[in-house]
Amino acid sequence: MTPQEIFDALTEKFGSDSxxxxxxxxxxxxxxxxxxxxxxxxxxxxxxxxxxxxMLANLTGVDYLETDPKLAKKFPYEPHLEVVYHLLSxxxxxxxxxxxxxxxxxxxxxxxxPEVPSVAGVWGIADWHEREAFDLVGIxxxxxxxxxxxxxxxxxxxxxxxxxxxxxxxxxxxxxx
Amino acid sequence: MATQLEDQRIIxxxxxxxxxxxxxxxxxxxxxxxLRLLLRTDGEVVYEVTPHIGYLHRCAEKxxxxxxxxxxxxxxxxxxxxxxxxxNLGMSLAFEKLVGLEVPEKAMNVRLIxxxxxxxxxxxxxxxxxxxxxxSFSPFLYAFREREIVLDLFEEACGARLTYSYLTIGGATxxxxxxxxxxxxxxxxxxxxxxxxxxxxxxxxMFIEWLEDRIKEYHILLTRNAIFINRTxxxxxxxxxxxxxxxxxxxVLRGSGVDYDLRRDGEEIYTRMYEGYDFNVIxxxxxxxxxxxxxxxxxxxxxRFFVRMLEIVESIKLLRQGIEKYPHTExxxxxxFKMNTKLPVDEVYLETECPRGQxxxxxxxxxxxxxxxxxAKSSCFCNLSVTGPLCEGVLLADVxxxxxxxxxxxxxxxx
Numbered sequence: 001m002t003p004q005e006i007f008d009a010l011t012e013k014f015g016s017d018s019x020x021x022x023x024x025x026x027x028x029x030x031x032x033x034x035x036x037x038x039x040x041x042x043x044x045x046x047x048x049x050x051x052x053x054x055m056l057a058n059l060t061g062v063d064y065l066e067t068d069p070k071l072a073k074k075f076p077y078e079p080h081l082e083v084v085y086h087l088l089s090x091x092x093x094x095x096x097x098x099x100x101x102x103x104x105x106x107x108x109x110x111x112x113x114p115e116v117p118s119v120a121g122v123w124g125i126a127d128w129h130e131r132e133a134f135d136l137v138g139i140x141x142x143x144x145x146x147x148x149x150x151x152x153x154x155x156x157x158x159x160x161x162x163x164x165x166x167x168x169x170x171x172x173x174x175x176x177x
Numbered sequence: 178m179a180t181q182l183e184d185q186r187i188i189x190x191x192x193x194x195x196x197x198x199x200x201x202x203x204x205x206x207x208x209x210x211x212l213r214l215l216l217r218t219d220g221e222v223v224y225e226v227t228p229h230i231g232y233l234h235r236c237a238e239k240x241x242x243x244x245x246x247x248x249x250x251x252x253x254x255x256x257x258x259x260x261x262x263x264x265n266l267g268m269s270l271a272f273e274k275l276v277g278l279e280v281p282e283k284a285m286n287v288r289l290i291x292x293x294x295x296x297x298x299x300x301x302x303x304x305x306x307x308x309x310x311x312x313s314f315s316p317f318l319y320a321f322r323e324r325e326i327v328l329d330l331f332e333e334a335c336g337a338r339l340t341y342s343y344l345t346i347g348g349a350t351x352x353x354x355x356x357x358x359x360x361x362x363x364x365x366x367x368x369x370x371x372x373x374x375x376x377x378x379x380x381x382x383m384f385i386e387w388l389e390d391r392i393k394e395y396h397i398l399l400t401r402n403a404i405f406i407n408r409t410x411x412x413x414x415x416x417x418x419x420x421x422x423x424x425x426x427x428x429v430l431r432g433s434g435v436d437y438d439l440r441r442d443g444e445e446i447y448t449r450m451y452e453g454y455d456f457n458v459i460x461x462x463x464x465x466x467x468x469x470x471x472x473x474x475x476x477x478x479x480x481r482f483f484v485r486m487l488e489i490v491e492s493i494k495l496l497r498q499g500i501e502k503y504p505h506t507e508x509x510x511x512x513x514f515k516m517n518t519k520l521p522v523d524e525v526y527l528e529t530e531c532p533r534g535q536x537x538x539x540x541x542x543x544x545x546x547x548x549x550x551x552x553a554k555s556s557c558f559c560n561l562s563v564t565g566p567l568c569e570g571v572l573l574a575d576v577x578x579x580x581x582x583x584x585x586x587x588x589x590x591x592x
Contacts, residue, residue: 027274028525057526060552090435151231
């Protein structure tokens with residue numbers, strides 16, 4: 001299955017409002033999915049016999065922001081967040097990449113985390129991957145069964161893989177920087 | 178509740194078993210260093226297991242975003258510290274895919290030899306440490322003795338025993354060594370003269386020949402051992418659906434009967450290394466293998482262990498072919514890759530078959546030498562996540578058996 005075929009089938013099923021774009025110029029082509037329909041699309045791709053993406057190989061968030069003002073002029077992207085889903089079909093031996101593009105902050109209000117529906121109901125492993133993405137990149141996964149931090153302590157402030165994250169000077173009285 | 182019998186003996190008919198929360202680890206030996214398991218138990222029975230991770234968290238991804246590719250290689254050594262070479266390889270291949278670099282035939286051959294030696298060393302530790310989890314010390318001692326020789330051979334090749342940074346972007350930092358003095362461990366175990374000089378590749382051949390005989394011993398010590406079978410067979414059985422649902426990879430996935438190995442089914446940039454080599458992908462239910470205990474259930478602890486044991490034999494097979502090919506390969510061991518090479522505005526995801534499973538690297542380039550995002554998706558992270566569902570309703574003493582069978586390395590999980 002080529003990404004083009006998957007994209008066409010998905011557009012037919014979910015409409016072009018949900019399946020936003022296909023980027024086939026890149027080394028690994030990816031399909032952009034609207035945030036609200038990601039769980040349905042994933043569930044469809046997992047269960048349909050033609051695709052059978054039984055495994056979520058990777059889920060991660062990326063913060064597209066350049067904090068250095070000199071480099072920011074040459075920065076090729078508009079500041080935004082992306083959630084990337086790498087799906088793998090073991091029985092049919094093919095892969096596809098899905099993406100959800102989110103604003104850096106919900107309603108452009110700093111401190112409010114952007115939201116995307118959880119796919120933990122589709123794949124068991126998404127539970128942990130989403131917790132990691134929440135912990136490190138700062139994305140809220142709606143409907144996640146256990147939305148806790150996973151690598152950082154529970155009372156840690158901020159999301160370390162955000163580009164504008166500032167490391168705390170101390171943590172519980174321990175000098176950290 | 179105690180009842181008084183006629184002869185004044187007090188017999189407790191009813192032992193009160195309150196629900197208890199027990200912390201296992203992080204320093205418990207069978208929790209592999211820094212894993213804390215929170216167990217909800219009722220008497221001897223465990224009802225819920227919640228793994229808590231993050232005690233090692235060394236921010237490898239954040240550091241990767243601030244370093245050029247070649248500078249990040251040493252950090253990958255420290256992720257899976259028992260298979261540093263395989264991690265170097267996975268990361269290098271991801272960068273090569275991003276910048277479109279092709280490595281020469283010789284570099285691929287060197288990489289194959291080194292990666293398979295790394296796999297043997299890692300599986301040996303996996304086997305030995307699993308024996309230790311179940312309370313038998315000798316396999317641990319023997320496995321470390323064997324692994325020591327692999328480390329000696331790696332030391333000859335790159336000067337380091339654990340943090341190699343040997344396989345790097347574009348190939349390997351050096352060619353394989355020529356004449357070396359026989360490693361002391363190998364000399365004493367095979368009864369050779371310690372002053373003997375030989376080719377590095379011949380030393381590897383000598384080692385694998387000797388190791389092949391030893392594997393029979395491990396089968397007597399562990400695989401066919403009645404105590405070992407009782408503590409592993411039929412326990413922690415995981416179906417193929419569950420394994421794929423929880424993203425389990427490597428021997429954990431193949432132990433559940435899924436025939437999938439990236440060395441054969443992976444992306445072309447990685448499988449090219451293994452082209453023309455003859456090897457089998459091991460997966461349960463082990464066709465053609467004799468002497469499988471009748472208590473064994475598909476996907477249980479014993480199966481996962483046995484996959485690793487058989488994979489050592491396949492790696493030996495690959496090593497023999499690789500070394501035979503080595504003198505006839507062409508090209509250099511490395512193509513130059515400058516540290517300040519600007520990465521293209523693009524992104525790649527590449528998975529390789531590490532000893533513990535499919536290790537993925539996701540890189541986003543933004544025109545700078547440092548990647549915008551350097552994500553390492555670890556195989557043990559997914560393998561460990563299955564602990565909770567697997568440990569429901571088992572006995573307390575079986576929890577180390579299940580956790581150990583997943584062969585986790587915390588450095589890779591916490592990155």
